[in-house]
Amino acid sequence: MTAHIIDGKAFAANLRSRIATQVSALKERGITPGLAVVLVGEDPASQVYVRSKGKMTVEVGMNSWQHKLPADTPEADLLALIDTLNNDPAVNGILVQLPLPGHMDESAVINSIAPEKDVDGFTLLNVGLLATGQKAMVPCTPLGCLMMLRDHLGSLSGKRAVVIGRSNIVGKPMAQLLLRDSATVTIAHSRTTDLEAICREADILVAAVGRAHFVKADWIKPGATVIDVGINRTDDGLVGDVDYAEAVKVAGAITPVPGGVGPMTIACLLANTLTATARANGLPDPEGLTP
Numbered sequence: 632m633t634a635h636i637i638d639g640k641a642f643a644a645n646l647r648s649r650i651a652t653q654v655s656a657l658k659e660r661g662i663t664p665g666l667a668v669v670l671v672g673e674d675p676a677s678q679v680y681v682r683s684k685g686k687m688t689v690e691v692g693m694n695s696w697q698h699k700l701p702a703d704t705p706e707a708d709l710l711a712l713i714d715t716l717n718n719d720p721a722v723n724g725i726l727v728q729l730p731l732p733g734h735m736d737e738s739a740v741i742n743s744i745a746p747e748k749d750v751d752g753f754t755l756l757n758v759g760l761l762a763t764g765q766k767a768m769v770p771c772t773p774l775g776c777l778m779m780l781r782d783h784l785g786s787l788s789g790k791r792a793v794v795i796g797r798s799n800i801v802g803k804p805m806a807q808l809l810l811r812d813s814a815t816v817t818i819a820h821s822r823t824t825d826l827e828a829i830c831r832e833a834d835i836l837v838a839a840v841g842r843a844h845f846v847k848a849d850w851i852k853p854g855a856t857v858i859d860v861g862i863n864r865t866d867d868g869l870v871g872d873v874d875y876a877e878a879v880k881v882a883g884a885i886t887p888v889p890g891g892v893g894p895m896t897i898a899c900l901l902a903n904t905l906t907a908t909a910r911a912n913g914l915p916d917p918e919g920l921t922p
């Protein structure tokens with residue numbers, strides 16, 4: 632028996648089409664959501680992601696602005712740009728593409744974004760709101776994973792979830808979201824002792840460790856749902872954190888790489904931009920786009 636393949640590409644396309652419908656409805660009320668994306672430097676992967684974000688923002692009917700700054704831009708110039716965007720009422724969402732060049736203080740830059748426009752959900756306020764179970768902007772990648780998990784499993788209540796990875800962008804917020812859905816959550820990482828045994832207890836296994844084929848098939852409980860967040864460029868092309876070819880024979884369901892979590896990241900960015908727009912205009916949160 633092979634696992635059900637969770638098709639993130641199709642799921643994301645469906646999500647974008649629902650977002651486009653809700654954007655049309657807002658436009659009829661004279662409101663056009665707008666997303667500003669800032670890219671500093673010429674990292675090739677970041678350039679691809681930013682281009683893709685701009686294209687999809689326009690496709691769902693939103694306004695899109697892209698600010699591309701040279702790699703040696705002084706941090707003060709970037710902070711000044713963010714301040715301008717914070718004060719522009721046409722801009723509902725602001726995203727600074729990561730990673731930033733080494734001379735910049737990532738935390739200072741992120742926390743200069745107005746929390747209500749922080750569609751990445753990375754500012755301290757949004758991190759704290761999520762951690763305390765309050766209305767927050769939720770980081771896009773974990774939000775996309777949660778949507779796919781709920782769609783596949785229904786209720787997550789009581790399920791044993793293991794998240795491998797403790798990053799601020801994926802691991803920690805993913806764990807918060809699973810906890811919020813009443814899963815029993817373990818955050819593991821590359822230094823966790825007995826990692827394999829811990830993984831084997833998981834009904835839900837989220838791999839976000841950033842190492843190609845790190846998770847082996849015999850770490851997976853038969854029938855478990857496996858979400859692979861890894862994007863690793865190798866000589867064999869783009870691969871995830873899970874040894875997919877073997878894992879697919881053990882898991883009950885699994886996301887592929889590419890075509891799993893990645894496309895959901897951008898769709899959820901658009902979802903967050905719509906949510907930020909609704910909140911800025913005193914409207915209820917859009918249906919089905921927030922946790």
Ligand SMILES: Nc1nc2c(c(=O)[nH]1)N[C@@H](CN(C=O)c1ccc(C(=O)N[C@@H](CCC(=O)O)C(=O)O)cc1)CN2
Nearest residue numbers: 680727728729730751771889890891892893894896897
């Ligand atoms: N400010 C942010 N920076 C970064 C984030 C983020 O959420 N906010 N996440 C990643 C990069 N990222 C979006 O920015 C991203 C990564 C991957 C994909 C994607 O669709 N991947 C495809 C494969 C594409 C390829 O060939 O490279 C897939 O998995 O199918 C979208 C967005 C780091 N920076």
